[in-house]
Amino acid sequence: MIAIIDYGLGNLGSIKNMLRKIGINAEITRDINTIKSATKLILPGVGSFDNGMQNLTDLGLIETLNQKVQIDKVPMLGICLGMQLMTKSSEEGKLPGLGWVDAETLKFKFETGEKKLPVPNMGWEYVKAEKESPLLKDLPAEPRYYFVHSYFVKANNPSDTLLTTKYSHDFVSGFEKENIIGVQFHPEKSHKYGMKMLKNFIENY
Amino acid sequence: MSITRVIPVLLLKNTGLVKTTQFKEPKYVGDPLNAVKIFNDKEVDELIFLDISATPENKKPPLEFLKQIAEECFMPLSYGGGIKTVEEIKDILKVGIEKVCLNTIAVENPDLVKKATDRYGSSTICVAIDVKKNFFGKYEIYIHGGKKNTKLDPVKFAMEMDKAGAGELLVNSIDRDGMMQGYDNDLLKKITSQVSMPVIACGGAGTLNHFGDAIKQGGASAVAAGSMFVFHGKHRAVLISYPSQEELQEAFGN
Numbered sequence: 001m002i003a004i005i006d007y008g009l010g011n012l013g014s015i016k017n018m019l020r021k022i023g024i025n026a027e028i029t030r031d032i033n034t035i036k037s038a039t040k041l042i043l044p045g046v047g048s049f050d051n052g053m054q055n056l057t058d059l060g061l062i063e064t065l066n067q068k069v070q071i072d073k074v075p076m077l078g079i080c081l082g083m084q085l086m087t088k089s090s091e092e093g094k095l096p097g098l099g100w101v102d103a104e105t106l107k108f109k110f111e112t113g114e115k116k117l118p119v120p121n122m123g124w125e126y127v128k129a130e131k132e133s134p135l136l137k138d139l140p141a142e143p144r145y146y147f148v149h150s151y152f153v154k155a156n157n158p159s160d161t162l163l164t165t166k167y168s169h170d171f172v173s174g175f176e177k178e179n180i181i182g183v184q185f186h187p188e189k190s191h192k193y194g195m196k197m198l199k200n201f202i203e204n205y
Numbered sequence: 206m207s208i209t210r211v212i213p214v215l216l217l218k219n220t221g222l223v224k225t226t227q228f229k230e231p232k233y234v235g236d237p238l239n240a241v242k243i244f245n246d247k248e249v250d251e252l253i254f255l256d257i258s259a260t261p262e263n264k265k266p267p268l269e270f271l272k273q274i275a276e277e278c279f280m281p282l283s284y285g286g287g288i289k290t291v292e293e294i295k296d297i298l299k300v301g302i303e304k305v306c307l308n309t310i311a312v313e314n315p316d317l318v319k320k321a322t323d324r325y326g327s328s329t330i331c332v333a334i335d336v337k338k339n340f341f342g343k344y345e346i347y348i349h350g351g352k353k354n355t356k357l358d359p360v361k362f363a364m365e366m367d368k369a370g371a372g373e374l375l376v377n378s379i380d381r382d383g384m385m386q387g388y389d390n391d392l393l394k395k396i397t398s399q400v401s402m403p404v405i406a407c408g409g410a411g412t413l414n415h416f417g418d419a420i421k422q423g424g425a426s427a428v429a430a431g432s433m434f435v436f437h438g439k440h441r442a443v444l445i446s447y448p449s450q451e452e453l454q455e456a457f458g459n
Contacts, residue, residue, distance in 0.1 A: 013301040118403040124208040148328040
């Protein structure tokens, strides 16, 4: 069973809708026993970092998630804020992140002037693969995905970087460390490329 | 590199899809769900729905309809029309729409913009302004579906909304709506030079070149259009279309 973790943030319905479209039944849940029995986990999220960590703590989910991901090695996909929560910290908040990946979440800071890019970065961007992965199977070399974010991930260990995207500077738009995967963009809002990626996550892990 | 978003704006009136000219003469162009399916198949960048009858007729957002759309659409969706409270925003997000457009309420109760961005994040809140040039060439914001002149200066208001934390600004030109003669790039430039949030140009698109102009001359981050995607030919026959990725790349010189 695939569990979409409901911690009170984000657009959970659209992930479920897209999975349903490709014939996969997923459960939106915050129930510890359901999460314990899941074979794959998806951590979505739109909102602020501290809010996300606080909600996970308040719901008593952190211990279960640590067990599932770090000990049982169950594949887990973090999307947007979900990815950022997998890092050690964020400039958006004070609370520590889940810290499963040696990475930090930083804020986009651009100099003012004619060339200043808008923040949040909202729109479609190309992503570039930095290593091979079953997640990218049968996808074109530089597919496009929909992003909405003001913060980005900086990975300290280059081998964890799966995808990069340029928004003024390069940032990590996807990481993969063993069973832990995070993407900054929204596959559930990215037409066929998103559908293919979710399908790959379900079928190839 | 950012890909410039090209966004069809679909106007709802009761249960039908319409297209206006200068905010008047709504012409029926079809069934909204059917249109959504076509746009989804064409893999459009994003869709914006505006219920133009909601505020004038004091109606609530059509949640059931929005839910149906969200189940069919695998692209970013925005809804605007008749939103008055944070609770309504919550309900809209819950059915699977990721952004809301605040128009009349942003003028009447700017606090709501701040409250909504605090709670749901900037990227969820788009402020939409309808702008018309007066007899002396001065730009003014209209509300209630273009029926009420607020005399507010769009540049000042945009800066206020930027400060309140709005994630983007949809700038709609009433004079150019449905005319297909190009965007008001002067208006866009005035605004985009003063705000840090992305600005979506709306009102006046008739050709792919107009898109490029709004970006290059107007400084917009994204372009929206209605007539161009629902009408075909000089007799304005209803036909839903959307340019190919290649055509768009050429238009933006990417």
